[in-house]
Amino acid sequence: xMFSMFVLWIIVFIGIFLRQRWVTPLVLVTLVWTLVLLKLHxxxxxxxxx
Amino acid sequence: xxxxxxxxxxxxxxxxALFALIGVLAGSLHLQFGVGEQPCPLCLVQRxxxxxxxVGPMMNLLWGMxxxxxxxxxxxxxxxxAGSIRQILLHINxxxxxxxxxxxxxxHLYTWALITFIVAIAGIAVVLLWNRxxxxxxxxxxxxxxxxxxxxxxxxxxxxxxxxxxxxxxxTVAVLPECGLGMCPDDPEPIGGLGDSVGWVFIAVTGxxxxxxxxxxxxxxxxxxxxxx
Numbered sequence: 001x002m003f004s005m006f007v008l009w010i011i012v013f014i015g016i017f018l019r020q021r022w023v024t025p026l027v028l029v030t031l032v033w034t035l036v037l038l039k040l041h042x043x044x045x046x047x048x049x050x
Numbered sequence: 051x052x053x054x055x056x057x058x059x060x061x062x063x064x065x066x067a068l069f070a071l072i073g074v075l076a077g078s079l080h081l082q083f084g085v086g087e088q089p090c091p092l093c094l095v096q097r098x099x100x101x102x103x104x105v106g107p108m109m110n111l112l113w114g115m116x117x118x119x120x121x122x123x124x125x126x127x128x129x130x131x132a133g134s135i136r137q138i139l140l141h142i143n144x145x146x147x148x149x150x151x152x153x154x155x156x157x158h159l160y161t162w163a164l165i166t167f168i169v170a171i172a173g174i175a176v177v178l179l180w181n182r183x184x185x186x187x188x189x190x191x192x193x194x195x196x197x198x199x200x201x202x203x204x205x206x207x208x209x210x211x212x213x214x215x216x217x218x219x220x221x222t223v224a225v226l227p228e229c230g231l232g233m234c235p236d237d238p239e240p241i242g243g244l245g246d247s248v249g250w251v252f253i254a255v256t257g258x259x260x261x262x263x264x265x266x267x268x269x270x271x272x273x274x275x276x277x278x279x
Contacts, residue, residue, distance in 0.1 A: 002234050003225045003230075003231055005094070006098065006221060009098065009102070013108075016105070016113070017112070023109070027105055027125075027126075030098075031099075031102055031125055034129050034133075035129055035132065037095060038092070038095045038132060041092060041234070
């Protein structure tokens with residue numbers, strides 16, 4: 001799962017080098033995916049859990 | 051200040067930001083390979099956001115100065131802050147605990163990460179106040195080079211971009227043995243590190259590989275520019 005996050009960044013970097021239009025949407029998707037993975041790893045309940 | 055000087059200064063700021071992020075990622079790689087501390091899932095989230103931070107400067111350098119590129123870095127900093135704050139809260143919630151991982155100059159790495167993200171947001175806000183680079187029609191380094199326009203400091207610029215790329219590849223490959231294709235363990239076991247000095251040599255080698263690649267690309271571009279049409 002975490003591996004996919006970094007693979008997405010590699011695709012983003014390739015897109016930047018090739019000046020592709022889809023880079024900006026893919027960056028946003030990758031950031032959302034990073035947040036999803038953060039939420040999935042919030043396994044410890046703490047008072048300020050968000 | 052002329053357009054050329056403005057553009058040069060804007061590129062210098064973005065290049066400096068990129069090298070600063072490379073330094074942060076290099077530190078985390080040293081901790082992983084030199085000291086043997088495997089990154090926790092929240093650490094990987096923060097690494098991912100650090101890479102996201104680098105996207106803005108890279109796009110500014112290669113595609114031209116645009117506020118939208120800075121916006122992507124701000125969003126990445128916000129995502130990274132969420133990861134850092136979560137880890138700080140876990141630490142606060144454990145009064146008997148001494149925190150996670152080693153402390154550097156009194157602060158744990160997740161605290162430093164949060165400081166980095168906040169400084170990045172503040173820094174980008176300050177840079178966005180300077181409107182001039184956006185009014186110059188900057189085609190970016192990629193378009194400039196393809197038109198045969200010589201870009202000053204191209205080797206350093208390519209070095210920063212390629213070093214960030216090499217570090218991303220190393221980070222990606224290093225995730226596989228720890229997490230595989232599934233979820234990462236919450237508390238990964240430390241691995242046998244290469245040692246402090248060998249760890250830094252490893253980081254230096256990644257920089258050297260990027261530098262050699264940058265010089266090769268620069269020479270190739272110079273040859274192409276010199277070739278008769």
